[in-house]
Amino acid sequence: MTKPRIAIIFTGGTISMSVDPRVGAAIPSLSSEQIMSLVTNIDRYAHIESINFSELPGPHMVPKLMFQLRNLVLETLSREEIDGIIVTHGTDTLEETAYLLDLTINSPKPIVVAGAMRNSSELGYDGPSNLAAAVCTAISPQSRCKGVLVVMNNEVNAASEVTKTNTLSLDTFKSLEFGPLGIVDNDQVIYHRNMVSRQFIETDEVNDQVDLIKCVAGMDDRFLKFSVDSGAKGIILEAMGRGNIPPAMIPGVEYAIKNNVAVVMISRCPTGRVLDTYGYEGAGRHLRNIGVILGGSLPGQKARIKLMLALTVSADLLALRELIESDQYR
Numbered sequence: 661m662t663k664p665r666i667a668i669i670f671t672g673g674t675i676s677m678s679v680d681p682r683v684g685a686a687i688p689s690l691s692s693e694q695i696m697s698l699v700t701n702i703d704r705y706a707h708i709e710s711i712n713f714s715e716l717p718g719p720h721m722v723p724k725l726m727f728q729l730r731n732l733v734l735e736t737l738s739r740e741e742i743d744g745i746i747v748t749h750g751t752d753t754l755e756e757t758a759y760l761l762d763l764t765i766n767s768p769k770p771i772v773v774a775g776a777m778r779n780s781s782e783l784g785y786d787g788p789s790n791l792a793a794a795v796c797t798a799i800s801p802q803s804r805c806k807g808v809l810v811v812m813n814n815e816v817n818a819a820s821e822v823t824k825t826n827t828l829s830l831d832t833f834k835s836l837e838f839g840p841l842g843i844v845d846n847d848q849v850i851y852h853r854n855m856v857s858r859q860f861i862e863t864d865e866v867n868d869q870v871d872l873i874k875c876v877a878g879m880d881d882r883f884l885k886f887s888v889d890s891g892a893k894g895i896i897l898e899a900m901g902r903g904n905i906p907p908a909m910i911p912g913v914e915y916a917i918k919n920n921v922a923v924v925m926i927s928r929c930p931t932g933r934v935l936d937t938y939g940y941e942g943a944g945r946h947l948r949n950i951g952v953i954l955g956g957s958l959p960g961q962k963a964r965i966k967l968m969l970a971l972t973v974s975a976d977l978l979a980l981r982e983l984i985e986s987d988q989y990r
C-alpha cells in the first residue's frame with residue numbers, strides 16, 4: 661500500500677526553539693531537519709516533505725505573512741501527490757493563522773496546525789509528540805472536509821472554535837464553547853463530532869488596518885477616536901457581557917460608523933455569543949441600531965482576522981454585516 665504524502669511547512673515558534681546560553685532564554689534555532697529527526701518512526705506512516713517558510717516566534721507573525729503562508733498552503737495543496745498539510749507555528753498567534761487559513765482555503769485535503777509549549781531544551785519537549793499526532797490526523801481520510809484543524813496534546817480542535825487558554829499548560833488549546841472535535845489515541849484520530857459551522861471568504865488579500873479595543877468600567881471614547889483618526893478601516897470592540905459598553909464610549913462608536921469604519925462587537929467573556937438583549941444606553945440594542953455588527957462568540961483576535969478578510973470583499977457596512985453575521989446568527 662502506498663503511504664500518504666504530507667508536506668510540513670515550518671514557520672517557527674517554540675517547537676523550533678532551544679535555550680541560547682548567551683541569552684539564557686529560548687529563541688528559534690532548530691532546522692526542520694533537526695525537528696523531524698526527533699519525530700521517530702514517522703516514516704512508517706507517511707512520506708514527509710519539509711518546507712521552510714520562516715523561523716518566527718508567534719508574536720512576530722503579521723497578517724500579511726499569514727496570507728503569504730495561505731498562498732503557499734494553497735499552492736502545495738494543488739499538487740496532486742500531496743495528501744495533507746501540516747503547518748508548525750508559534751502558539752501565541754497560532755489560532756489567528758489557523759483561522760485565517762480556515763476562512764480562506766476551501767479544500768477537502770486535511771490541513772493541520774501544530775506547535776509546542778515546551779522548547780527542545782526543556783524536559784518533556786512536546787514538539788515531536790504534537791507533530792506525530794498532527795501527522796496521524798493529516799493522513800486520516802476522516803480528517804477530509806473538516807476545515808483547518810489544530811492538533812496539540814493529542815486533542816483535535818477546529819480552527820474556527822479553538823483558542824489558547826493557558827500560558828504554559830500543554831493542554832492549552834481549547835474549544836471552550838463546544839469541546840474538541842476528537843482525540844488522537846494510539847496513533848489514530850477518533851472524531852466525536854463535526855465543527856458547528858464553517859465559513860469561506862473568497863479573497864486574495866488581507867486588510868490589516870483593523871484595531872482591537874477592550875472595554876473596561878468607566879472607559880471613554882479616546883481609543884476609538886484615535887483608531888479612526890489614525891486610519892483604521894475596522895474596529896473590534898471587545899464589549900462587556902452579552903454585548904454592552906459604557907455610555908461614554910458611544911460618541912466614538914458613532915464617529916467610527918460616520919467615517920465608514922466597520923465596528924464589530926464581541927464579548928470579553930471567554931464563552932457565549934453577543935446579542936442585542938439589552939435596551940439601555942450603550943447596550944446591544946442601542947449599538948445595533950446605530951450600525952454595530954455582531955461578531956458571535958469569537959474571541960477578539962479571531963474576530964479581527966475575520967473582519968480583516970471581510971473588508972477586502974466589501975467596504976459597505978451593510979454588506980459587511982451580512983457577511984460577518986451570516987454564520988453566527990441564523
Ligand SMILES: NC(=O)C[C@H](N)C(=O)O
Pocket residue numbers: 672673674675716717718719749750751752753775776777778
Ligand atoms: N509556545 C509557543 O510557541 C510560544 C512562543 N512564544 C511563540 O508563540 O512563538
